[in-house]
Amino acid sequence: MTDQSIPQPVADFIATVNAHDDAGFLDSFTDDAFVDDWGRTFTGRDEIKGWSDKEFIGSQGVLTPEEVSADDDSVTVVGDWKSNYANGRSSFRFTTKGDKLTSMTIREG
Template identity: 35%
Template sequence: MSVTLPPPIQTFFAATNTEDRAAFLSAFTPDGTIDDWGRDFHGHDALGHWNDTENIGTHTRFEVTAITSPTPNTHVVTAMVTGGGFNGPSHFTFTLAGSQITRMTITA
C-alpha cells in the first residue's frame, strides 16, 4: 500500500528508516514535543536523546499503512514498527505548523 504523507511527516519516517539524525531533528520545530505513551520530550535536545535511545538508536523501521487527517494540521498515521525496541502496530498523531512537526503523540 502506498500512502502519501505531508512532507514533514514523510521526513520523520524516512529519516528514521535511513538512520539520518539530522533529518529527523529537522522535521520538528525547535520547541517540538514527542509524547511517547505519556512520556513527554520537549525541544531538540530532548528529541535528540529520545531518538538516540528509542528510535534510530534501536534501528527502528516503519512501514506506514494508513493516514487520516481530522483537521488540516492534524494527521494520524498507522505504521508497523520493527527494530531493536518496540515491535508492532502504532498510531502516530502529528500536529504540524507550516513545514515542521510541533507535536507527535505515539499510542497503540
C-alpha cells in the same frame, strides 16, 4: 501504502526515520516541539534527541505505514514499527506548522 498518500512534511519525516538519519530527524521538528511516547513527554531538541538515541533512530527503527488520516494541521499514521528497542503496530499522530513537526504522539495502533 505509498508515501504519496501521506501529507508533507510527515512523508519526508517517515523517509528520514526509515533511513536512520539522526540529523534529519531532529531538523524535522520546530525548536519547541515535543514527542509524547505512550505518555512520556520529551520537549525540545535535547530531550527529543536523548529519547531518540536510545528508542527511535538509535534503535534502527522502521515505520511501515498501513493507514493514514489527515485534517488541517494533524496527520495520523498507523503502521508497523520495528526496531531493536520495541516492535508492534502503533499510531503516530503528528501536528505540523509549515514544513516542520510541532509534535509527535505515539500510542497503541
